[in-house]
Structures are given as C-alpha cells and as structure tokens.
Amino acid sequence: MASRGNKRPSITNGDDNLGVLSRVSRSVSDSQxxxxxxxxxxxxxxxxxxxxxxxxxxxxxxxxxxxxxxxPLIIEMDREQQFNELEMQQASLLGTPATAAPK
Amino acid sequence: MAGLAPPTAATAAAAATALPVPPKKIExxxxxxxxxxxxxxxxxxxxxxxxxxxxxxxxxxxxxFTKGLNQKFSLSHSVFMGxxxxxxxxxxxxxxxxxxxxFGANYIDPKLMLFGRILTDGRLxxxxxxDLSDNLTLKANAQLTNEPHMSHGMVNFDxxxxxxxxxxxxxxxxxxxxSYIQSVSPNLSLGGxxxxxxxxxxxxxxxxxxxxxxxxxxxxxxxSTGMVALSYVQKVSEKVSLASDFxxxxxxxxxxxxxxxxxxxxxxxxxxxxxxxxxVAAFLEERLNMGVNFILSAEIDHRKKDYKFGFGLTVxx
Numbered sequence: 001m002a003s004r005g006n007k008r009p010s011i012t013n014g015d016d017n018l019g020v021l022s023r024v025s026r027s028v029s030d031s032q033x034x035x036x037x038x039x040x041x042x043x044x045x046x047x048x049x050x051x052x053x054x055x056x057x058x059x060x061x062x063x064x065x066x067x068x069x070x071x072p073l074i075i076e077m078d079r080e081q082q083f084n085e086l087e088m089q090q091a092s093l094l095g096t097p098a099t100a101a102p103k
Numbered sequence: 104m105a106g107l108a109p110p111t112a113a114t115a116a117a118a119a120t121a122l123p124v125p126p127k128k129i130e131x132x133x134x135x136x137x138x139x140x141x142x143x144x145x146x147x148x149x150x151x152x153x154x155x156x157x158x159x160x161x162x163x164x165x166x167x168f169t170k171g172l173n174q175k176f177s178l179s180h181s182v183f184m185g186x187x188x189x190x191x192x193x194x195x196x197x198x199x200x201x202x203x204x205x206f207g208a209n210y211i212d213p214k215l216m217l218f219g220r221i222l223t224d225g226r227l228x229x230x231x232x233x234d235l236s237d238n239l240t241l242k243a244n245a246q247l248t249n250e251p252h253m254s255h256g257m258v259n260f261d262x263x264x265x266x267x268x269x270x271x272x273x274x275x276x277x278x279x280x281x282s283y284i285q286s287v288s289p290n291l292s293l294g295g296x297x298x299x300x301x302x303x304x305x306x307x308x309x310x311x312x313x314x315x316x317x318x319x320x321x322x323x324x325x326x327s328t329g330m331v332a333l334s335y336v337q338k339v340s341e342k343v344s345l346a347s348d349f350x351x352x353x354x355x356x357x358x359x360x361x362x363x364x365x366x367x368x369x370x371x372x373x374x375x376x377x378x379x380x381x382x383v384a385a386f387l388e389e390r391l392n393m394g395v396n397f398i399l400s401a402e403i404d405h406r407k408k409d410y411k412f413g414f415g416l417t418v419x420x
Contacts, residue, residue: 072385
C-alpha cells in the first residue's frame with residue numbers, strides 16, 4: 001500500500017523523473033514480444049469466445065431437435081414394450097388358450 | 104394326298120397353336136402383362152411419402168367431436184383456438200390470434216359421400232363423391248367465401264380401368280385438366296397430365312413414375328411448371344417406415360428435401376421429420392381410449408426462430 005502511494009505522484013510528475021520500477025515496466029510493455037503476446041492472447045480470447053458461443057448454439061439446436069424427434073419416440077417405444085410385457089405376463093398366467101379364445 | 108393334307112394341316116395348325124402357347128405360359132408365370140394391377144390415382148402418387156412427411160401440424164388448441172346420428176349420417180363440431188400465420192412479403196412471420204368453430208355434416212354411403220363444413224367466419228366447404236357406375240366416379244369440391252374471387256369449384260370425373268386410371272378435371276376460372284396413369288409392370292406405373300388454366304393463361308404438362316414393392320415406394324414427378332419432386336419410402340417393418348423427399352423448383356430455384364419417420368404402435372402413431380431448412384417437426388396421436396385421441400404437434404424452425412406447439416383432442420370417429 002505504501003509503495004503504491006509513493007509511486008502515484010511519480011507518474012503524475014511527468015516523464016523526466018520516473019521511478020526505476022515504472023521505467024522497467026514501460027520498457028517491458030513496449031517491447032515487441034509482449035505486444036505480440038498481448039495481441040495473440042486477445043485473438044485467442046476472441047476465437048475462444050466465438051467458438052464457445054457457436055458450440056453453445058449448436059448444442060442448443062441439437063438438444064431441442066433431440067427433444068422433439070427422439071424423446072417422444074423413446075417414451076412411446078418404452079410404453080409399447082411395457083404393454084407387450086404385460087400381455088405376455090397375462091398370457092402366461094391365464095395360459096395360452098385363454099389368449100387364443102378372444103381372437 | 105388330299106386325304107393326308109388336312110390332317111397335316113391340322114397338326115401343323117395344332118403345332119402352331121401349341122408352340123406359341125408354352126413361351127406365353129412361361130411369360131405368364133413371370134409377368135402377366137395382361138393382368139396388371141390397377142395403379143394409384145395420378146394425384147395420389149406421393150401418398151405414402153405425404154402421409155409420413157406432411158402431418159397436419161397446427162399451433163394452438165383444437166377439439167374435434169364427431170357424433171354419428173345413425174349408420175350413414177354424422178355431425179361434426181370442431182373448435183380451434185390459436186395464432187394463424189398471415190402470409191406477407193417480409194421475412195418475419197406475422198401471427199394473429201383467432202378462434203373458429205366449424206360445423207360439419209357427413210353422409211357416408213358406399214355409393215355416395217357428402218361432406219359439408221361451415222366455419223364461423225363464413226367459409227363453406229362442400230365435397231361430393233359419387234360412384235356413377237362401377238368404373239366411373241364423380242367428385243366435386245366447392246369452397247365458398249364471402250370475399251369476392253376467393254370461391255372455388257371443381258368437378259372431377261375419374262375412370263378406373265383394369266390396369267389404368269384416367270381423370271378429367273373441370274374447375275371455375277376455365278380450368279381444365281386431364282391425367283392418365285398406366286401400370287407398365289406389376290411394380291412400375293407411368294403417368295402423365297395436362298392442364299390449362301384459362302383465367303391465368305397458363306398451361307402445363309407433367310409426367311410421373313412410381314415404383315412400388317411391398318417394402319418400398321419410389322416416385323418421381325416432373326412438370327413443365329419447373330417442379331421436380333422425388334420421394335422414397337422404405338418400410339422397415341410393419342410398424343415403422345422411413346420416408347424422404349426432394350423438391351426442386353426450376354423457376355424459383357427453391358430446393359427442399361426432408362427426411363422423416365413414421366411409427367405406428369398399438370396405442371399411438373408418431374411422425375417426425377427434419378428438413379433442409381432446419382425445420383424440425385413431430386406429430387403424435389395417442390389413443391387414450393376407444394374413440395378418444397390426444398394429439399400433440401410440435402414444429403420448430405431454428406432459422407426463423409418460429410416455434411409452434413399445439414395440442415388437441417379428437418372424440419368419436
């Protein structure tokens with residue numbers, strides 16, 4: 001806290017009497033490699049954001065499509081299977097002639 | 104010699120009649136070209152694909168009630184509430200909420216069928232189907248509205264031959280049409296149509312082919328209006344069929360193709376489809392009880408952000 005308090009006036013004083021720390025930091029931030037790293041990082045962030053957004057959109061579309069097309073099918077097939085099983089059980093309980101008779 | 108000649112001629116004639124018979128018999132065993140099955144009417148050539156891919160999707164609530172008064176006569180009442188899309192030029196869809204009640208009367212007899220429908224907004228629809236003889240059928244359809252120039256009337260004469268069908272169409276606005284379809288082999292049938300619409304000064308010609316076996320149906324249709332339609336239905340099992348279709352319009356350069364399934368289970372029928380515009384739809388008819396059906400309809404269009412969901416109940420059949 002104290003060091004920050006000392007530095008703040010040094011920045012406002014102008015370029016002539018900069019502190020060692022700020023001079024070093026400026027030379028580091030002005031250097032080519034840092035600038036490139038920064039731009040690469042911002043590009044990467046941008047691409048990642050776009051990618052995430054498009055993945056999310058694709059997942060949303062795929063999910064809703066699945067919900068409309070496949071979920072009812074699974075439920076209905078399950079019901080059908082249960083119905084068949086119930087009928088099989090009844091047939092085995094009552095015996096085969098009983099099921100043959102109504103037909 | 105003279106005494107001998109007739110028997111030889113007779114044997115020769117017998118041999119001549121006997122000779123062509125065996126190959127004909129073999130041909131008969133292969134394909135009996137004189138006894139081909141009657142084809143499907145020209146306008147119903149895409150029937151199976153339409154059944155699977157074009158269910159009656161709706162948005163909102165509907166309730167249909169049919170009450171039979173006696174064996175032949177029945178009354179129907181139906182209520183619909185929900186938004187209706189208004190066609191307009193802009194890309195976004197405009198929907199206005201509506202509620203309609205429809206009253207109908209049906210008379211069904213094997214020889215004569217009469218259907219009448221009247222809506223609360225004043226539209227009247229009447230259909231007649233009458234068998235004039237064993238082969239000739241008269242169909243008439245009329246749609247009357249209180250708006251001018253929106254009423255239509257049409258009369259069709261269908262003639263059903265042993266292995267062909269033909270139809271003549273007369274409509275208001277000087278519309279004339281004729282179509283013919285012929286079975287070429289037990290599986291393949293080919294047909295053609297011509298039409299002339301005097302009011303719009305348009306005429307056209309179209310051809311169609313249909314190949315069906317008990318496992319699959321493939322159809323193709325081309326018309327001079329620029330329309331090309333192909334469809335294919337594969338019956339995977341007794342309960343399941345898969346359908347696909349492709350439509351291309353040369354004039355407007357629209358291409359659309361869709362893929363769907365049709366499941367007929369004991370308690371329900373489920374149809375689903377997805378098309379190349381990114382539109383996904385499903386239609387479920389669930390049998391709750393004898394004569395009580397519950398309907399769910401869903402359609403989502405991701406590109407237009409248009410979501411339509413509907414439910415309904417059908418009572419009596």
